[in-house]
């Protein structure tokens with residue numbers, strides 16, 4: 001997993017808990033990397049899970065809520081760092097439908113070692129998109145937060161239904177996203 005993801009997680013945590021508490025938590029986690037992340041480096045996803053677990057223990061917030069909040073946070077960062085991807089999309093459904101075939105394709109050109117999930121999309125009607133997330137990493141809640149962040153960014157109310165279809169070794173989440181009429 002890219003270092004930039006860890007850098008952002010620690011920034012979100014610092015905003016919520018303060019730098020000192022985050023430093024103490026990182027230390028208590030005894031991470032192989034020592035918790036010093038370079039945005040361009042690569043680190044095991046297991047370290048992200050360890051950090052989220054430790055932040056959850058410290059704050060009392062469930063891990064899945066923290067992952068989801070982090071997805072929303074990350075989406076805001078993507079909008080700031082990569083505005084071009086968002087500019088030509090008419091709405092959130094168009095953006096979400098373009099991740100697999102356009103956005104993440106460009107991301108892979110920039111960072112050939114990136115670990116990305118796969119998405120299948122099906123347009124059920126002009127207002128409804130079904131997005132199926134698959135990944136060897138347990139990040140369905142992070143994905144949920146990214147979808148919410150994307151809907152917020154485009155500013156049209158929507159309902160997200162989620163079905164968890166995970167099986168051993170693979171996280172699978174099916175999101176059915178309906179834009180308000």
Ligand code: HEM
Pocket residue numbers: 001002005075078079082085095096099103104107113114115116117133134135136137138139142143146147150
């Ligand atoms: C400009 C927009 C975007 C950029 C630049 C971008 C880039 C990235 C990058 C760099 C990663 C990390 C991979 C790694 O750590 O090795 C990632 C992961 C991911 N992205 Fe995107 N992304 C964008 C938009 C989105 C949106 C809108 C979604 C909404 C569904 C999304 C879903 C995900 C998910 C779920 C993961 C991680 C899940 C996993 O590894 O299983 N991305 N993306």
